[in-house]
Every structure is written in C-alpha cells, then in structure tokens.
Amino acid sequence: MGAVLTEELSAVAQVWRAAPHGSKGEILDSACQRLGIARATLHRRLKEIVVTEPRKRRSDAGRMALSLEDAKLISAVLMEHMRKNGKQLKSVSDAVAMLRANGLIDATRVDAVSGEIAALSDSAILRALRQYRLHPDQLLAPAPATSMRSLYPNHVWQIDASRCVLYYLPRQGKDNGLRIADHREFYKNKPANLVKAVNDALWRYVITDHTSSATYADYVTGGETGENLADVFIRAMCQRAGEAMYGVPAMVMLDPGSANTGAIFRNLCQALRVRVQINQPGNPRAKGQVEKAQDLVERSFESTLKLLASDQVDTLEKINALCARWRRWFNGTHIHTRHGMTRDAAWLHITSDQLIIPPSAEIMRELALSDPVSRVVTTMLRVNFEGAEYNAANVPGVCVGEKLMVCRNPWRDDSINAIGAGKDGHVVYHILERVVLDEFGQVAEAPVIGESYQRHADTPVQSNLKELELLATGAHNLEQAAAARKAKAVPFGGQIDPFKHIDDTRVPSAMPRRGTAHELTAPIVQLPPLTHIQAAKQLKGRFPDWSSAHYSWLQGRYPEGIPADDLDQVAAELSAAMRPTQAPTRTLRVA
Numbered sequence: 001m002g003a004v005l006t007e008e009l010s011a012v013a014q015v016w017r018a019a020p021h022g023s024k025g026e027i028l029d030s031a032c033q034r035l036g037i038a039r040a041t042l043h044r045r046l047k048e049i050v051v052t053e054p055r056k057r058r059s060d061a062g063r064m065a066l067s068l069e070d071a072k073l074i075s076a077v078l079m080e081h082m083r084k085n086g087k088q089l090k091s092v093s094d095a096v097a098m099l100r101a102n103g104l105i106d107a108t109r110v111d112a113v114s115g116e117i118a119a120l121s122d123s124a125i126l127r128a129l130r131q132y133r134l135h136p137d138q139l140l141a142p143a144p145a146t147s148m149r150s151l152y153p154n155h156v157w158q159i160d161a162s163r164c165v166l167y168y169l170p171r172q173g174k175d176n177g178l179r180i181a182d183h184r185e186f187y188k189n190k191p192a193n194l195v196k197a198v199n200d201a202l203w204r205y206v207i208t209d210h211t212s213s214a215t216y217a218d219y220v221t222g223g224e225t226g227e228n229l230a231d232v233f234i235r236a237m238c239q240r241a242g243e244a245m246y247g248v249p250a251m252v253m254l255d256p257g258s259a260n261t262g263a264i265f266r267n268l269c270q271a272l273r274v275r276v277q278i279n280q281p282g283n284p285r286a287k288g289q290v291e292k293a294q295d296l297v298e299r300s301f302e303s304t305l306k307l308l309a310s311d312q313v314d315t316l317e318k319i320n321a322l323c324a325r326w327r328r329w330f331n332g333t334h335i336h337t338r339h340g341m342t343r344d345a346a347w348l349h350i351t352s353d354q355l356i357i358p359p360s361a362e363i364m365r366e367l368a369l370s371d372p373v374s375r376v377v378t379t380m381l382r383v384n385f386e387g388a389e390y391n392a393a394n395v396p397g398v399c400v401g402e403k404l405m406v407c408r409n410p411w412r413d414d415s416i417n418a419i420g421a422g423k424d425g426h427v428v429y430h431i432l433e434r435v436v437l438d439e440f441g442q443v444a445e446a447p448v449i450g451e452s453y454q455r456h457a458d459t460p461v462q463s464n465l466k467e468l469e470l471l472a473t474g475a476h477n478l479e480q481a482a483a484a485r486k487a488k489a490v491p492f493g494g495q496i497d498p499f500k501h502i503d504d505t506r507v508p509s510a511m512p513r514r515g516t517a518h519e520l521t522a523p524i525v526q527l528p529p530l531t532h533i534q535a536a537k538q539l540k541g542r543f544p545d546w547s548s549a550h551y552s553w554l555q556g557r558y559p560e561g562i563p564a565d566d567l568d569q570v571a572a573e574l575s576a577a578m579r580p581t582q583a584p585t586r587t588l589r590v591a
Contacts, residue, residue, distance in 0.1 A: 006049060008035065012042075013050045065109035065120055066128035073105055074125065075134035076468045080491050088136060092122050101501030139465055153350040156210040156277075157249040158290035159233070161224045164202040164302060202319070205232040206297055208290045210253075212346035213336050214245040217297045217327060219319050224257065226264035230368045233268065237358040242328045244344040248356040251275040253287050264368050270419055271367035271407050272358070273429040301326045359410040372407040372419055383432065385416050390432035395420060406432065529561030535570070542571050543578070553577055 012031045019027050032042050074095055081090030099105040100119075107120045120128075129135040150156040203223060207216040216236045220228040239246040252269065256278050269276050279287060301323060305313050313319055331343040339346050358364060375383040379400050381393040390406075392398050395418050405419040409431065418430040466478060474493045475481035497503075530538070532554050539554075540546045553574060554562065562570055 005035070005045075009042075009045055009049055013046055016046075064128045064131055066107055066125055068132060070105040070107050071125075071128055071132045071134050072464075072468060072471055073099060074107075075129055075132075075136070075139070075464075076472045076492075077496075078136050079139060079468060080472055082136060082140070092125060096122065096125060097501045098496065098498060101504055102496050104496065134464055134468075139468075150210040152354045153209055153211045153214075153245075153347045154247045154249045154354060154356070156251045156253060157236075158208050158210060158253045158287040159205065159229070160255065160287065160290040160294060161203055161205050161229070162294050163223075164204050164219070164298070202316075203228065204294070204297060204302075205229070206290055206293045207232070207236045208293045209245055209249075209343075209347060210289060212245070212341075212343050212349075213289060213293075213338070214331050214343040214347045215293045215297070215327065216245060217293075217301070217323050219316060219323060221316060226262035230264050230268050230365070233265070234358075234361050234364045234368075237364070238361055240324070243324075244331065244347045246358075247350075248272050248358045249274060250356075251277055253277045253279060253290075255279055255287075263371065267371055267407070268364060268368040270372060270429070271370070271410055271417065272364070273417065296330075300330065363410055367408065367410055370408065372405040374403045375406050377402045377404060383418075388434050390416050390434055392418060392432055394432070395430045527564040529558075530564050530567070531561060532558075535562040535567070538567060539571055539574065543575070545578075550574060550578060 012027065016024055016027050028039060028042060032039055035042070037045070074092070077095045077099065078088065078090060078092065081095070082088055096105070096107060100107065107125060108117050109120055109124075110117055126135065130138065201221075201223075203220050205218050205220065205228070208214065218232045218235060220232065222228060233252075237246060237248055252274055254276065266276070268274075305319070305322070308322075312322070331347075333342060335341065336343060336346065373385070375385060377383055377392050377398055377400055381391065381398060381400070382389045383392050383404055383406060384390075385406055392404060395404065398404070406416050407419065409415045409417050414434045416432050416434075418432050420428050420430060422428045469478065469481045470476070472491045473481040473484040473489060475484055532551065535554060535558075536551055539550070543550060554570075557573070557577075558570070
C-alpha cells in the first residue's frame with residue numbers, strides 16, 4: 001500500500017472506532033465509495049494497520065464429539081481406498097455412510113440443551129481426523145528425513161549419471177560444433193530434433209566422496225551403460241596427478257537402473273569388496289550431495305565450453321582434460337560450508353588403513369568382465385578354484401555340499417573371495433585362503449557384515465499408520481498383518497458390507513415407457529442344398545423300413561437337391577408319401 005492510502009485508512013479507522021453503535025456501517029460504505037474499493041478489501045486493508053483484540057476462545061475448543069475409535073475406523077477405510085498416487089477413491093461422506101449402515105461407528109453428537117442426537121457433519125469429522133492426526137493428507141505426508149554421516153573419506157561414494165545439455169552436431173560456419181539444447185527446439189513436439197540431440201549427447205558422470213565432498217566428474221558418450229559406469233568408476237579410483245581423491249571406497253550409493261545393477265559393475269564391486277547401496281526409486285534426497293554436485297559441474301564447468309575455440313572441444317578426450325583442470329581448481333580452492341575446508345584438504349584427513357590402493361586399471365577391467373563362479377564345498381570344507389583348494393571354514397553357516405559363489409581376489413594371488421549375504425541382506429565378502437591339505441581352520445572373528453543405520457523414532461503419524469494396518473487386517477502384530485496382506489485377506493475381516501447402505505436405500509421404481517421396435521432385419525443365412533446321398537444318410541435313421549423307394553421319392557420330389565433347413569419338413573413329406581394306402585371298401589348289392 002502507498003503512503004497516501006495508508007494515511008487515509010488510518011483516518012477511517014479512527015473515525016470508525018469513535019463512531020457510535022449503528023453508524024459504523026455508513027462510515028465504511030462512505031470510505032469504500034471514496035477509495036473505490038470493495039467492502040471486503042477495506043476490511044482486509046484495515047486489518048493490516050489496525051490492532052484488533054483476539055477472538056475469545058470457545059469454551060468447547062479442543063473437544064471432539066467423534067471418538068478416537070470411530071476416527072481410526074473411518075481413517076482406515078479411507079486409506080484402504082487410496083491409490084498409490086495419492087488419489088482418494090472413497091469420499092468421507094461415502095465412507096461414513098457405509099460404516100453407519102454397517103453399525104460400526106456412531107459419529108453423533110448430543111445437544112446439551114435439547115438432548116437431541118444428531119449425526120456429525122462431514123466437516124466436523126474431517127476436523128476431528130486432523131485433530132487426531134488421522135487425516136489421509138497427514139498419513140500420506142513424507143516421512144521425516146534424517147541426516148546421514150559417513151565415518152571417514154572413501155567410506156561412502158555417491159555416483160550419478162546425467163545427460164548433458166551439450167551435444168555435437170556438424171559445425172556451422174565458425175562455431176565449434178558444440179551445442180546447448182534449447183527448449184524451444186528440443187521438446188516433445190519436435191521429436192526429430194530431440195532424437196538428433198539424444199544420439200549425439202554427452203553424458204556426465206559425477207562421483208562425490210560423502211565425508212569431504214570431493215568431486216570427480218567425467219564425460220562419456222553412448223548413454224548410461226554398464227561399460228561407461230565401470231570405466232568412470234575405475235578412473236575415479238586410480239591415482240591422478242595433481243588430485244587428492246582416489247582409492248577404493250567401502251560403499252557406493254547409486255540410483256536403481258539396469259546399468260547400475262548390471263553384471264559388469266556388480267562383478268567389479270564384488271571383486272573389490274565394495275558394498276553397493278541402491279537407493280529407493282523416487283527418493284533423490286537419499287544422495288542429495290551428488291545431485292548438487294551435478295548442478296555445480298553444469299553451471300561452473302559446462303557453461304564455459306561454448307566460449308572455447310573449435311579445436312579445443314572437438315573430441316571427448318579434450319573435454320575430459322579440461323574437466324580435469326576444473327576439478328583440480330574446484331576441489332583445491334573452494335571452501336565447503338559444512339566443514340570449512342577445501343574438499344582436497346578434507347579428503348587428506350584419510351588414514352593409511354582407510355586408503356585402499358586399487359589394483360591396476362587393466363586388472364580391474366578384467367575383473368569387471370569376470371563373473372563369479374559357483375563351487376561346491378567338499379567334506380573338508382574346501383572349494384576348488386582354478387586348480388587350487390581354498391579353505392571355506394571361515395564362511396559363516398557353510399555346509400558340506402553347499403555351493404559358494406567365489407571370484408578372484410584382485411590384491412592377492414594366494415586367496416579368493418567368497419560372496420555371501422549377511423543377516424541384514426547386504427552382500428558380504430569372505431577371504432578364502434589357499435590352504436595345504438594338512439592345515440585349515442576357522443578365523444577367530446567373523447568379518448564385518450555391514451554398518452548399521454539409525455533412524456528417527458516413529459512419529460505419531462507413523463505409529464497411527466501401523467495401528468491402522470493392524471485394524472484393517474485384524475492382526476495383533478505387523479507380521480500377521482503382512483501375512484494377511486500376502487494372503488489377500490478381506491480388509492476388516494469381512495465385517496463391512498460395502499453395499500449394505502445401497503441395499504438399505506429405497507430406490508424409486510422407474511416408470512415404464514412405450515418404445516418403438518427396431519427396424520433391423522436379421523440376416524438370412526442360405527445353406528447349400530444337400531445332395532440326395534447326404535439327405536438319405538440323415539433321413540435313413542428316421543425310417544426303419546428304409547428302401548430304394550424312399551430314395552427314388554427324394555430324387556423325384558427334389559431333383560435339384562434337398563434344402564438343408566427344411567430337412568424336418570422333407571422327412572414329414574416322405575413319411576406321408578410312403579405310408580401304405582388303404583384299399584377302398586367295395587359295396588355288394590343284393591338283387
């Protein structure tokens with residue numbers, strides 16, 4: 001609001017306050033006409049500049065006529081009719097009507113003065129659901145997020161791939177052939193341009209170390225494939241001149257996808273004993289660090305490429321060389337707000353036992369293409385692999401005759417890795433030492449299965465969700481509820497008849513109306529006539545005394561063939577024709 005309008009409104013407010021009862025409306029009407037605004041607008045503007053007394057709290061504020069049990073049942077029915085996309089299929093009105101018809105809820109209030117019992121309105125029920133924190137909007141809200149931490153540099157790496165807005169096309173004039181996709185040219189209504197850009201697009205892989213936020217970026221062509229992922233991961237683990245971050249991480253976090261969960265990357269991680277953490281689909285905040293790093297690389301590095309000469313960005317190798325220069329500058333100079341150090345300085349806090357030196361790139365590429373093999377445990381708790389025996393006694397729960405998945409150990413030639421699953425379901429790796437047949441035994445302590453994760457305690461909404469699940473399934477614990485869901489048990493034990501309120505309602509009968517017959521004429525199917533032999537075969541069973549006379553009659557009566565549709569009539573005619581005729585009675589006259 002302007003100063004003039006504010007001053008005018010202040011004057012109106014003073015006059016309005018001093019006016020006696022009954023004349024305040026005229027003052028407001030006059031002000032509306034003078035200022036050229038509506039009455040509601042005037043009230044809203046006055047509320048912004050005038051201090052008003054707060055409304056008196058109602059004596060029954062916070063009290064709800066709807067019981068908690070009824071609220072839970074109504075909420076459970078609404079959640080049962082909720083689609084995964086959040087669409088509510090059953091309205092509150094229908095749910096309440098259905099439950100009332102089945103006698104499962106009361107949902108009424110008693111008038112304190114007259115004692116009259118009245119049904120609660122839908123709005124009152126919705127307010128009660130929100131007060132109880134049982135409203136579907138509250139139950140479907142995202143669960144609270146928790147901050148995760150890593151223990152040391154190279155403990156957790158996050159990997160993400162993204163198709164760049166950069167792509168290559170033939171040079172036009174003096175440009176370098178490097179293009180930035182313009183949304184006016186590349187969108188769904190121009191598929192030809194979109195396909196052209198996708199085929200020639202650059203893909204950007206970004207890897208971040210969770211503890212230090214050290215960033216590694218690399219560019220590939222050909223899309224998000226297992227080969228590209230393995231090559232970028234190998235280059236990130238190898239030591240590079242002028243860069244601090246390298247080594248084998250203990251864990252990597254990725255999005256689900258065919259390339260991220262494919263055999264090539266899985267084989268490489270299994271051989272290097274790297275735990276792979278696949279995030280849930282549709283949960284980008286699980287690895288928000290690398291998502292932000294993607295944005296930093298795009299805005300800080302890629303935006304400068306179009307300013308370079310064509311001979312500086314005409315190959316993928318030159319772009320990656322420029323990216324390496326940017327990485328050294330970015331990781332070595334930019335202060336991170338979380339730890340107050342540069343990314344390289346934070347990564348250099350790694351200790352010697354935490355820095356796992358990777359094998360050569362050639363060996364790691366060979367491991368990526370080598371699938372684990374299955375080997376049977378012998379009676380001596382050993383497995384055979386490439387002509388040697390390895391002790392499997394240290395594998396928890398190993399049994400004679402059981403099959404173990406084993407692969408090469410890239411760091412030692414005298415041992416192999418056995419791949420198993422821990423109690424938490426994560427992949428664990430056990431080192432099987434090459435043994436002499438006269439000595440073997442189990443190790444003193446079991447290998448680390450995996451790190452544990454902490455989470456927030458259940459919020460009231462999450463507790464209500466579990467309780468509603470028990471209520472809907474009629475179970476006493478969550479395991480029984482899951483079993484009931486798996487067994488496709490009817491919700492609420494079949495106590496609810498969803499059509500009872502429909503059947504109990506008297507629907508008026510519809511008055512019959514006079515109509516007009518349709519003029520459609522059914523098509524006539526004309527069958528070809530039967531030959532005399534075909535007709536004789538079908539009619540012979542009806543005449544025990546069948547003879548050549550019957551056949552001759554058919555030939556004489558139907559020389560062109562017998563109609564297939566009139567076979568019954570033909571049989572009747574034939575029967576009448578073959579019936580023996582009675583001789584006429586002769587009368588004798590007596591003279």
